[in-house]
Amino acid sequence: MQKKYLKLNCLMTALVTPLLGLSFVNTSIAAQISDASQLYISSLAASCANCHGTNGNGVVGASIPLINTLTSKQMLTQLQEYKNGTREGTIMPQLSKGYTDEQLAAIAAQLGQKQ
Numbered sequence: 517m518q519k520k521y522l523k524l525n526c527l528m529t530a531l532v533t534p535l536l537g538l539s540f541v542n543t544s545i546a547a548q549i550s551d552a553s554q555l556y557i558s559s560l561a562a563s564c565a566n567c568h569g570t571n572g573n574g575v576v577g578a579s580i581p582l583i584n585t586l587t588s589k590q591m592l593t594q595l596q597e598y599k600n601g602t603r604e605g606t607i608m609p610q611l612s613k614g615y616t617d618e619q620l621a622a623i624a625a626q627l628g629q630k631q
Contacts, residue, residue, distance in 0.1 A: 560619055561626035567607075572627050588628025595620045 564583065569575045572583035583591060597603030599612040599620065612620065 557622045557626050560615075561623050564623065564627060583627060584629070586628055588624045588630070591628040592621055592624035595624060 564572060567575075567578075567580045568583050569578075569580075572586075574580065574582040574584065586594070594603060595608075595612050595615075596617070598605055598608040599615070599617075601609065603609070615623070
């Protein structure tokens with residue numbers, strides 16, 4: 517009886533161990549994908565810092581508008597208006613055309629004030 521139990525225990529261990537490992541791998545991969553996605557979004561938003569300062573806080577003495585006061589929705593609306601030509605600007609219409617609508621939404625979500 518004890519020998520039979522030992523065989524069953526070994527069989528269960530052999531079956532469950534890979535599943536536990538697979539679960540760990542899936543969790544690890546999901547975390548890596550999440551980290552990569554956040555890094556991508558942060559890098560998109562970082563391109564705005566060249567003119568608008570880190571996190572949209574502005575550059576002292578510059579004539580560039582502050583964007584850290586905008587909500588995500590307001591920022592997205594303005595970016596879309598620049599892109600489709602209904603809002604005028606010096607450089608923003610050209611820059612905004614270089615991004616997809618999804619990328620503009622990601623930038624606005626990253627930089628816009630959270631309410």
